[in-house]
Amino acid sequence: MSLPELADRQRDILRAVIREFITTAQPVASGSLVRRYALPVSPATVRSELAELEDLGLLTHPHTSAGRVPTDLGYRYFIESLMPDTALQPEEQLTVSHQFQQAQQDSAQWLRLAASTLARLTAEASIVTQPAGTKSVLKHIDAVPIHERRALIVAVLDGGAVRQQLLDLDQPATADELRSLGQRLTDTMHGADAATLAKAVDLEHGAARQILRALSRLLAETESARASDVYYDGIQNILAQPEFGASDPTRLRDMVALLEDRTRLADLLPPIIGEGEVHVAIGAENRVEPLLDCSLVFGRYGGTSGVVGYVGIVGPRRMDYARSIGAVSFVGRLMTDLVRAVEGN
Amino acid sequence: MSLPELADRQRDILRAVIREFITTAQPVASGSLVRRYALPVSPATVRSELAELEDLGLLTHPHTSAGRVPTDLGYRYFIESLMPDTALQPEEQLTVSHQFQQAQQDSAQWLRLAASTLARLTAEASIVTQPAGTKSVLKHIDAVPIHERRALIVAVLDGGAVRQQLLDLDQPATADELRSLGQRLTDTMHGADAATLAKAVDLEHGAARQILRALSRLLAETESARASDVYYDGIQNILAQPEFGASDPTRLRDMVALLEDRTRLADLLPPIIGEGEVHVAIGAENRVEPLLDCSLVFGRYGGTSGVVGYVGIVGPRRMDYARSIGAVSFVGRLMTDLVRAVEGN
DNA sequence: CTTAGCACTCTCGAGGGGAGAGTGCTAATT
DNA sequence: AATTAGCACTCTCCCCTCGAGAGTGCTAAG
Numbered sequence: 001m002s003l004p005e006l007a008d009r010q011r012d013i014l015r016a017v018i019r020e021f022i023t024t025a026q027p028v029a030s031g032s033l034v035r036r037y038a039l040p041v042s043p044a045t046v047r048s049e050l051a052e053l054e055d056l057g058l059l060t061h062p063h064t065s066a067g068r069v070p071t072d073l074g075y076r077y078f079i080e081s082l083m084p085d086t087a088l089q090p091e092e093q094l095t096v097s098h099q100f101q102q103a104q105q106d107s108a109q110w111l112r113l114a115a116s117t118l119a120r121l122t123a124e125a126s127i128v129t130q131p132a133g134t135k136s137v138l139k140h141i142d143a144v145p146i147h148e149r150r151a152l153i154v155a156v157l158d159g160g161a162v163r164q165q166l167l168d169l170d171q172p173a174t175a176d177e178l179r180s181l182g183q184r185l186t187d188t189m190h191g192a193d194a195a196t197l198a199k200a201v202d203l204e205h206g207a208a209r210q211i212l213r214a215l216s217r218l219l220a221e222t223e224s225a226r227a228s229d230v231y232y233d234g235i236q237n238i239l240a241q242p243e244f245g246a247s248d249p250t251r252l253r254d255m256v257a258l259l260e261d262r263t264r265l266a267d268l269l270p271p272i273i274g275e276g277e278v279h280v281a282i283g284a285e286n287r288v289e290p291l292l293d294c295s296l297v298f299g300r301y302g303g304t305s306g307v308v309g310y311v312g313i314v315g316p317r318r319m320d321y322a323r324s325i326g327a328v329s330f331v332g333r334l335m336t337d338l339v340r341a342v343e344g345n
Numbered sequence: 346m347s348l349p350e351l352a353d354r355q356r357d358i359l360r361a362v363i364r365e366f367i368t369t370a371q372p373v374a375s376g377s378l379v380r381r382y383a384l385p386v387s388p389a390t391v392r393s394e395l396a397e398l399e400d401l402g403l404l405t406h407p408h409t410s411a412g413r414v415p416t417d418l419g420y421r422y423f424i425e426s427l428m429p430d431t432a433l434q435p436e437e438q439l440t441v442s443h444q445f446q447q448a449q450q451d452s453a454q455w456l457r458l459a460a461s462t463l464a465r466l467t468a469e470a471s472i473v474t475q476p477a478g479t480k481s482v483l484k485h486i487d488a489v490p491i492h493e494r495r496a497l498i499v500a501v502l503d504g505g506a507v508r509q510q511l512l513d514l515d516q517p518a519t520a521d522e523l524r525s526l527g528q529r530l531t532d533t534m535h536g537a538d539a540a541t542l543a544k545a546v547d548l549e550h551g552a553a554r555q556i557l558r559a560l561s562r563l564l565a566e567t568e569s570a571r572a573s574d575v576y577y578d579g580i581q582n583i584l585a586q587p588e589f590g591a592s593d594p595t596r597l598r599d600m601v602a603l604l605e606d607r608t609r610l611a612d613l614l615p616p617i618i619g620e621g622e623v624h625v626a627i628g629a630e631n632r633v634e635p636l637l638d639c640s641l642v643f644g645r646y647g648g649t650s651g652v653v654g655y656v657g658i659v660g661p662r663r664m665d666y667a668r669s670i671g672a673v674s675f676v677g678r679l680m681t682d683l684v685r686a687v688e689g690n
Numbered sequence: 691c692t693t694a695g696c697a698c699t700c701t702c703g704a705g706g707g708g709a710g711a712g713t714g715c716t717a718a719t720t
Numbered sequence: 721a722a723t724t725a726g727c728a729c730t731c732t733c734c735c736c737t738c739g740a741g742a743g744t745g746c747t748a749a750g
Contacts, residue, residue, distance in 0.1 A: 029743055031742090042692070045691085050744095061744090062701095063699080063701075064745090065698080066700075067743070112574075140499075146686075150686070152501060152687065154499060160511070162507055166686060183524065229453075233605060235580060235605060236598050239598040253581055253584040256584055260579070341495070341511060374711075376712075386723075387724050389724050390723055390724070393714095396714080407732095408731055408732075409712085409713065410711065410712045410714095410729080411712070411731075411732080
């Protein structure tokens with residue numbers, strides 16, 4: 001996995017091949033390289049350089065008389081040492097962060113917005129997971145009367161997530177009773193996690209007991225179901241890619257099936273990403289079968305209290321990595337800001 | 346659009362053609378009909394009947410020497426007067442409603458569950474819109490302190506929807522202040538809609554004024570953004586359909602693009618569906634271009650107070666209408682029950 | 691080291707049967 | 721009058737071929 005050292009001209013040529021292949025999706029010929037990038041050498045010279053890059057494992061040949069195509073290693077080399085600055089244009093950053101500021105209203109909207117923004121910025125399919133903490137902690141409890149014997153329990157978690165649960169009460173309760181119950185539980189249970197709540201259940205009785213039981217279950221689910229709530233967008237974008245076109249519809253279907261299946265999603269997320277880092281998995285670096293022709297670009301966002309979510313995109317190996325990384329990184333940062341704002345830091 | 350009258354044998358044959366085409370996706374030949382459905386007549390007889398059904402506009406011919414394919418009108422006839430009972434099996438109903446009972450916890454989960462259930466039951470792509478009222482009415486307000494100068498406003502609407510909004514306070518407020526403010530506003534604003542809230546803004550000042558302003562905007566958005574929150578699932582299912590396969594990838598992409606674009610979604614929903622009815626739009630009955638090869642099966646669900654959402658599926662014209670209608674109708678009923686439960690009826 | 695020239699290879703699309711499937715028609719049968 | 725067997729006809733689909741075109745690898749000259 002160590003990357004070979006290249007002469008300057010080879011680097012230029014590799015960069016040109018990748019750039020060309022990304023836009024055309026066609027194997028790149030020596031002649032067209034010279035023409036389009038105004039190289040100061042002849043096609044024959046380029047050919048010998050291409051042959052060397054192929055020996056180094058950075059390029060391949062679909063067949064004898066076809067142009068060159070980057071390998072996984074070729075893309076990797078590009079990302080590690082050929083890629084231009086990935087930051088988005090300032091105007092773009094402004095537009096996007098403006099949209100995020102307007103969407104502060106509803107945390108579910110953040111996720112949706114993040115997914116659609118990424119899809120739009122990168123023209124790939126995007127995936128955004130709900131922030132889920134290793135420890136979910138209660139911040140506020142409220143009991144809203146719906147009916148004499150029925151109440152809606154609203155819980156605000158650390159990190160600004162809001163959960164709700166409809167509860168059939170064993171005994172009728174008035175609005176005032178529910179209100180003071182919510183107050184008391186908020187005061188006593190502030191900062192409690194699922195385990196603490198479970199313990200506290202036995203100390204209470206009546207409606208309070210019911211509420212605590214429901215909440216502890218809710219928190220436990222929130223903690224465990226790490227990737228249960230996933231937003232995705234831009235599937236149309238990967239349908240538009242020529243590599244997933246007519247040739248093999250099964251490939252495409254398997255891929256979409258993988259994305260839609262929220263339970264399998266956790267597997268393909270890169271094991272650990274550092275805060276603010278962006279992780280790129282190219283082609284066969286993905287262990288999952290339907291993604292062997294794809295690349296993933298993922299980032300992590302999260303608060304200080306261990307609340308963590310993922311944002312990322314899926315696309316063909318042939319993608320604009322600079323732009324993708326820039327977009328994922330930027331959106332990840334915005335999401336981190338949003339989560340922190342709700343945390344109160 | 347008036348449906349022709351058919352002799353019994355013609356009805357049997359039409360039914361057989363549709364059933365066969367639904368499962369095989371191939372034009373149906375007279376010979377295979379006789380073979381598979383053990384018809385007591387010869388292929389030649391069947392052929393003359395087929396020719397007559399074609400004259401009536403119920404079947405077509407891709408080309409001279411191919412089998413028969415149902416037309417939109419053929420499917421329509423099938424649905425109106427040939428279709429078996431659409432109710433799901435009792436065991437299936439039990440399983441599904443059991444799942445819905447368990448998911449009562451979170452209204453966002455209902456929608457997700459409805460979408461995935463429909464996708465699974467019908468093996469088509471499903472669409473579920475959030476229930477949105479012509480009039481959204483406030484039921485409960487809560488202000489949760491995040492920070493000295495920052496609060497999370499949680500609003501419970503009629504219909505059990507929960508909205509949240511992060512607010513930067515002009516002046517710092519303590520937890521107790523926020524709490525009593527929430528109580529007071531809940532008491533005074535209970536039952537208010539966006540317009541009422543907007544009027545009340547000027548009567549308040551300080552944090553209360555900020556909260557009311559935010560809430561009125563929130564409610565206005567909730568009312569207007571009728572189909573803003575849409576859940577869909579099972580896109581993989583329509584990718585698996587042979588009619589959207591290799592032939593024309595553009596078709597498929599346009600279709601998915603249409604589904605993903607939440608703003609265009611409202612257009613394709615059938616104008617008015619009665620409570621408990623299921624509306625079927627076959628092929629060209631959809632005015633939208635990318636859906637000319639598709640059928641939609643949609644139902645409406647909602648509460649007594651005018652809160653309305655849609656559940657439905659999209660698939661190829663060649664779909665199992667009986668099952669689709671049964672599934673959509675059943676899931677719609679379950680959703681109605683859930684909404685009503687939160688309303689307190 | 692670079693480059694012109696050239697032979698070689700491979701894909702892709704068009705064109706050409708041939709097999710197969712299925713119809714429509716006609717005449718015979720019930 | 722309805723049904724059916726027989727048969728010619730049509731159309732698709734697949735396979736094959738073949739030529740054009742694109743691009744490489746090699747070699748020898750600059």
